[in-house]
Amino acid sequence: MSELPPLPSLRDTVREYGLDARKSLGQHFLLDTAICTRIAALAGDLTGRHVLEVGPGPGGLTRALLATPAAQVLAVELDRRAIAAQQALAAHHPGRLxxxxxxxxxxxPLAALPAPRRIIANLPYNVATPLLVAWLRQAAGIExxxxMFQQEVAERICAAPGSDAYGRLGVLAQWRCRAQFLLSLPPGAFSPPPKVFSAMVGLTPHAEDPGPALFAAMERTTAAAFGQRRKMLRGSLKQLGQAEALLDAAGIDGERRAETLTIAEFDRLARALLAREAADGVA
Structure with a gap:
């Protein structure tokens, strides 16, 4: 069997496959191998892990992940130009990519990965938040x-109660996971450079799995509370029905605003909402 030709550099890969970054796909490529290696290292020991990467592009981070002891990398890509580049990389790593x-x-894609599962990705900006929320719903099966997010989004994920960045995304993320701000990267680290800084966030799911019904209740609770965040809770939670009774059941003062509540207090509200809906026979 003939040997495969050596892999081209990342910049040569971009040229070879015509991978000009497309705004419609939220693409900003990482072509610095040192940065890609550092990101893979931030994920910790990957020995035997099955890794999901979304939006690999020309494969800079993919190469760094394949250089670790990870058992497998599953790369999900929408751009057919990048898929061709990934397939060429897969040929150099039989059975691993x-x-x-x-x-x-x-x-x-998580359904196609055996445990233990990790997700490591430079996410396309335009789908990063909905992807994160979807994975938070499945966090029980993720190690x-x-x-990587826009830094503003990363700050929201890790924000503390009472801060300007604290909101629905931070509550959902911190309720399900321990969230850590890991690394900030300037626009120049990417090709093409975005207009904003980017940042890596580490998320480690908590041991307790709330289950889909309670997660859905938390989504409804936070959507109502932060949907009108300038209002007191007795006003913003009216759309959930019986706001005062809900607040009393959770032991929370209705004159407070959403940004002042801790994660534990939101948990009490969501559980109170779920209990009331169960009593009322609401699906």
Missing amino acids: TVLEGDALELD GMTL
Whole structure:
């Protein structure tokens, strides 16, 4: 069997496959191998882990992940130009890199990965938040996530109660996971440079799994509370019905505003909402 030709550099890969970054796909490529290696290292020991990467592009981070002791990397990519580049990379790593074509928002790639599962990705900006929320719903089956976001989004994920950045996304993320701000990267680290800084966030799911019904209740609770965040809770939670009774059941003063509540207080509210809906026979 003839030997494969050596892999081209990342910049040569971009040229060879015509991978000009497309705004419609939220693409900003990482072509610095040192940065890619550092990101893979931030994920911790990957020995025997099955890793999901979304939006691999020309494969800089993919190469760094394959250089670790990870058992497998599953790369989900929508851009057919990048898929061709990934398939060429897969040929150099038989059995370790699988390329799945499609939209990660419409697929369930985690179902194709055995445990223990990790998600490590430089996420396309335009789908990063909905992808994160979807993975938070499935967090019981994920060992950890190391994800790149716009820095503003990363700050929201890790924000503390009472801060300007604290909101629905931070509550959902911190309710399900321990969230850590890991690394900030300037626009110049990417090709093409975005207009904003980017940042890596580490998310380690908590041992307790709330289950789908309570997660859905938390989504409804936070959507109502932060949907009108300038209002007191007795006003913003009216759309959930019987706001005062809900607040009393959770032991929370209705004159407070959403940004002042701790994660534990939101948990009490969500559990109170779920209990009331169960009593009322609401699906």
